Amino acid sequence: MIQFVCYSYNLGESGDVTTMPLLRLHRIAKTYDGGLAAIRRLELDVERGDFVSLIGPSGCGKSTALRIIAGLMAPSEGAVGFPEGRPGIGFVFQEPTLMPWRDALSNTALPLALRGVPGSEAQMRAREALRRVGLAGFEHSYPRALSGGMKMRVSIARALASAPRLLLMDEPFAALDELTRQQLNDDLLKLWREDGLTVIFVTHSVFESTYLSQKVVVMTPRPGRIFDEIRLTAPLERDETYRLSAEFSADATKVSRALKLAMQDGSEAAYHNHTSAMA
Amino acid sequence: MDERTNDLEAARRAVWRLSGTNLAKPLIPLVVGMIVLGLWQGLTQYDHVSPIVLPSPLAIAHALVNHWQQLLFASWTTLSITLAAFVLAVIGGVALAVLFSLSRLLEHALYPYAIVLQVTPVIAIAPIITIWIGYDRIDLVLLVLAWIVAFFPILANTTLGLRSADHNLIDLMRLYGANRWQILTRLQLPTALPFLVSAMKVSGGLALIGTVVAEFAAGTGTATGLAWTITLATRNLQMAEAFAALALLSLLGIALFFSLSALEWLLLRRWHESALKKPQ
Numbered sequence: 114m115i116q117f118v119c120y121s122y123n124l125g126e127s128g129d130v131t132t133m134p135l136l137r138l139h140r141i142a143k144t145y146d147g148g149l150a151a152i153r154r155l156e157l158d159v160e161r162g163d164f165v166s167l168i169g170p171s172g173c174g175k176s177t178a179l180r181i182i183a184g185l186m187a188p189s190e191g192a193v194g195f196p197e198g199r200p201g202i203g204f205v206f207q208e209p210t211l212m213p214w215r216d217a218l219s220n221t222a223l224p225l226a227l228r229g230v231p232g233s234e235a236q237m238r239a240r241e242a243l244r245r246v247g248l249a250g251f252e253h254s255y256p257r258a259l260s261g262g263m264k265m266r267v268s269i270a271r272a273l274a275s276a277p278r279l280l281l282m283d284e285p286f287a288a289l290d291e292l293t294r295q296q297l298n299d300d301l302l303k304l305w306r307e308d309g310l311t312v313i314f315v316t317h318s319v320f321e322s323t324y325l326s327q328k329v330v331v332m333t334p335r336p337g338r339i340f341d342e343i344r345l346t347a348p349l350e351r352d353e354t355y356r357l358s359a360e361f362s363a364d365a366t367k368v369s370r371a372l373k374l375a376m377q378d379g380s381e382a383a384y385h386n387h388t389s390a391m392a
Numbered sequence: 393m394d395e396r397t398n399d400l401e402a403a404r405r406a407v408w409r410l411s412g413t414n415l416a417k418p419l420i421p422l423v424v425g426m427i428v429l430g431l432w433q434g435l436t437q438y439d440h441v442s443p444i445v446l447p448s449p450l451a452i453a454h455a456l457v458n459h460w461q462q463l464l465f466a467s468w469t470t471l472s473i474t475l476a477a478f479v480l481a482v483i484g485g486v487a488l489a490v491l492f493s494l495s496r497l498l499e500h501a502l503y504p505y506a507i508v509l510q511v512t513p514v515i516a517i518a519p520i521i522t523i524w525i526g527y528d529r530i531d532l533v534l535l536v537l538a539w540i541v542a543f544f545p546i547l548a549n550t551t552l553g554l555r556s557a558d559h560n561l562i563d564l565m566r567l568y569g570a571n572r573w574q575i576l577t578r579l580q581l582p583t584a585l586p587f588l589v590s591a592m593k594v595s596g597g598l599a600l601i602g603t604v605v606a607e608f609a610a611g612t613g614t615a616t617g618l619a620w621t622i623t624l625a626t627r628n629l630q631m632a633e634a635f636a637a638l639a640l641l642s643l644l645g646i647a648l649f650f651s652l653s654a655l656e657w658l659l660l661r662r663w664h665e666s667a668l669k670k671p672q
């Protein structure tokens with residue numbers, strides 16, 4: 114417990130008053146029709162340009178939280194605030210969710226077409242997005258002719274094509290094999306750095322969250338709320354060496370331990386113990 | 393020794409391959425048809441089966457040639473009513489399915505009646521419709537009856553198809569600012585297309601059956617399609633002519649089925665799993 118307390122205190126860093134957060138979740142709660150409480154009292158600030166992972170047991174309301182942030186669903190209580198205005202939002206699901214009757218280019222151009230961007234410009238921007246995810250040359254392939262990893266890349270390209278400021282990703286790589294997943298992790302980090310995106314990334318994997326994030330948010334079992342926020346201080350440039358470094362395994366251990374505590378002691382009492390221990 | 397078994401093996405493989413090639417595939421049922429026709433001809437010629445019970449294939453061919461004008465006209469009547477009923481069923485079915493997908497209330501209000509229309513045997517409705525529309529417009533009677541039969545599969549399948557749109561894609565489109573119309577045209581209708589096309593294959597056959605049944609049920613004299621030709625011919629014990637009309641009906645059905653299969657291939661070949669060729 115002592116160790117745990119040691120790293121938790123840097124929670125307070127959001128007290129920095131000079132910057133406004135991009136996103137502020139204020140006491141969000143969601144109860145589904147039929148009375149199932151999915152999340153309760155979710156309180157979270159996301160800084161501009163941050164890479165935040167949401168990690169927590171299955172069914173704790175991570176997808177629900179993302180959908181609420183995206184505005185696809187209203188919270189039962191609380192409010193989603195964007196202090197500096199609502200940014201453009203891109204969404205990537207666990208499945209590629211492509212339209213099988215459209216080729217890669219046309220799938221990527223979908224957000225632009227919906228927004229009324231003229232055809233030739235939409236095509237150009239979609240082409241560029243595909244190139245950036247490493248799919249140049251596959252513009253006219255249909256989804257059924259692409260591998261799982263390639264489909265996921267198209268899905269990311271589609272999100273990028275809309276030039277979002279905030280990218281929401283719901284376990285995007287969960288269905289992929291380890292190598293493809295690592296490759297996509299690296300590519301995602303590169304895109305994030307280049308574009309100055311803000312990313313909220315839902316995952317089940319301690320290692321993935323540690324590798325990718327600037328901040329890992331650990332949630333309790335349902336009804337989910339935030340158990341801990343862990344700020345990681347590893348360098349922005351992360352690669353194979355980082356994956357094998359002592360720093361990485363130390364961070365992963367922190368996240369893993371917090372997750373374990375959240376799973377075991379997700380109860381109200383444990384939460385209060387935890388927060389009072391932090392103070 | 394080794395070589396001989398190899399040769400045998402190679403020969404067996406060659407035969408096997410031939411039977412699986414595109415050339416052999418349509419040949420096999422054709423050969424079977426020829427054999428059956430030969431046996432049929434032999435049976436009627438040498439075993440003194442009465443031509444009133446079973447006319448020989450040659451007699452049927454004769455009837456086809458002798459009555460070709462009348463049969464061609466009857467075929468055209470049946471075909472045109474079938475096609476009109478089919479096209480109207482597709483238009484009506486898709487239109488109503490779209491309305492249903494836009495309004496749950498409308499679906500709740502009307503769907504049960506579509507089912508009632510479907511489960512009531514058309515042959516029982518035929519006399520009533522005939523009286524309503526009148527004997528002087530028998531073509532319209534046939535059209536309405538065939539439409540009733542062909543309509544439901546289109547409505548049911550398209551409704552299901554429109555509702556099968558990926559929910560995540562709907563959310564994604566909403567997130568990117570799509571309106572109801574864009575979701576319908578860019579997501580729901582394409583999703584429903586394979587459902588619609590397979591319903592069309594069923595519905596095309598049903599339109600033909602509907603037309604024929606309606607002709608039998610309603611056509612007292614003024615109808616001039618193939619079914620009525622069969623009725624008249626059997627009444628006069630002209631069995632060869634009846635079989636000729638029957639053969640033409642089968643032919644219409646086959647042509648319809650193959651046209652719709654071709655349409656399916658054209659529409660879906662590029663993206664749908666059902667049109668995906670197995671890798672060799």
Ligand SMILES: Nc1ncnc2c1ncn2[C@@H]1O[C@H](COP(=O)(O)OP(=O)(O)OP(=O)(O)O)[C@@H](O)[C@H]1O
Pocket residue numbers: 145146149150151170171172173174175176177178335
């Ligand atoms: N549309 C809905 N109606 C009712 N209950 C729902 C609905 N969507 C989700 N739930 C419930 O809300 C809870 C949280 O669901 P959610 O999908 O947000 O969890 P999750 O953390 O994303 O889980 P996983 O990690 O398995 O994806 C679950 O218990 C789920 O059964």
Ligand SMILES: [Mg+2]
Pocket residue numbers: 175176177283
């Ligand atoms: Mg989820």
